[in-house]
Amino acid sequence: MADYSEKFYLVRSDILPEAMKKTLDAKRMLDRGKAASVYEAVNQVGLSRSAFYKYKDAVYPFQQMVKEQIVTLFFHLEDQKGSLSQLLSVAAEFGCNVLTIHQTIPIQGKANVTLSLNTTGMNAGMNRLLQQLQDLEFFDNVEVLSSGA
Template structure:
């Protein structure tokens, strides 16, 4: 999420019974795909009775809620300016949120910007995921922050 998109992207916890059918079926299709029960998106949408266009419309916005007792791992992708101390600030921000850093992958900076992917266990986090993303986005030297996965 970029700094200017930060105020636009919000997450909500919504009961499944009030969601439109297309969103529920998208979640079902994603679950079938992730568990390897089908090989293609076509097979998944056929199995749940959903159009491919509806699946592609909603797939990037539908995520299952994980049981907090099992722990939740998120992957964050970030673009950071190539300056001393920026990654340290990112790690300190995550630590202050009481999140547990599991992995850090960092690429060689190109044109003054480096790509970093961090996997974080958030089950014991003291702030919401939205707040953590905002705090990271607000750091000087952080160009972009995106939530790219959840396990």
């Protein structure tokens, strides 16, 4: 018989037992302050306290289990008013946290920008972010210099 005690699995939410889903909902309510106690949270989601305590340390949202992701991007930026601001707005729109920004002094109307982002909270894929950045009219190209934790 296999020992499942320390193994982790990625499972689609639609096949989870209802008690596990409700445990996740109750934990989310507690984390966000929408319930003041376990008793209040389980009552709001329709779960017994015993089921909550059975699953609370065993089930987590996938995003909570993923390590912090740091990506460094490099841009050739045209020297236009507001271009860096638009770049940062796109990063924020995608849920990225800006860690560092380095911009060279513009020479012949162009500056190099290196941007390090924490993408842990990103609400879309990296390819969509890169495409949105490349669609901005003041960039020649966007390069990924590094990706990882």
